Amino acid sequence: MKRPNPLPPDRMTxxxxxxxxxxxxxxxxxxxxxxxxxxxSDETGEPCLGSGPIDLAGAA
Numbered sequence: 001m002k003r004p005n006p007l008p009p010d011r012m013t014x015x016x017x018x019x020x021x022x023x024x025x026x027x028x029x030x031x032x033x034x035x036x037x038x039x040x041s042d043e044t045g046e047p048c049l050g051s052g053p054i055d056l057a058g059a060a
Contacts, residue, residue: 005012005020012020040046 005016007016009017
């Protein structure tokens with residue numbers, strides 16, 4: 001796995017920042033799809049991204 005970029009964002013070009021962000025987002029999507037066995041929405045037929053409402057009580 002590629003290590004995080006240690007360069008501060010203010011020292012990166014916009015293209016470098018965009019490339020790093022796209023890489024992080026695509027890795028997240030791959031990991032989400034690899035979890036597999038997820039529920040499928042009856043309404044849309046799309047995979048559900050979560051198991052229900054998130055309880056944020058005490059998260060702060």
